[in-house]
Amino acid sequence: MSFRAPLTKHHADGSDCPADHKHTRSGKPLHPDCPGREFTQAICSCGDWEMRHSGKGYVNECRKRRLAQHRPASVSASPVLRDVPPFNMR
Numbered sequence: 001m002s003f004r005a006p007l008t009k010h011h012a013d014g015s016d017c018p019a020d021h022k023h024t025r026s027g028k029p030l031h032p033d034c035p036g037r038e039f040t041q042a043i044c045s046c047g048d049w050e051m052r053h054s055g056k057g058y059v060n061e062c063r064k065r066r067l068a069q070h071r072p073a074s075v076s077a078s079p080v081l082r083d084v085p086p087f088n089m090r
């Protein structure tokens with residue numbers, strides 16, 4: 001089972017700030033309906049973890065760390081090793 005924790009952007013009142021709300025490099029909203037992006041949120045699909053913070057990079061970092069905790073530690077090991085009879089052994 002794998003988990004996801006997508007990043008979402010929000011306005012100060014908690015409503016979604018969708019991708020078509022463009023902003024200037026300094027973060028000023030260009031969309032007439034956009035009051036400005038207030039925070040970024042990530043909710044893990046395990047239902048056990050969520051966070052919000054004004055720094056998108058920070059949320060992203062915590063999110064990755066959180067997802068890494070869900071990964072079983074043994075995944076980095078080599079593919080399944082079978083018990084091969086030692087035919088070729090001398």
Ligand SMILES: [Zn+2]
Binds near residue numbers: 031
């Ligand atoms: Zn917006």
Ligand SMILES: [Zn+2]
Binds near residue numbers: 045046047066
């Ligand atoms: Zn989780």
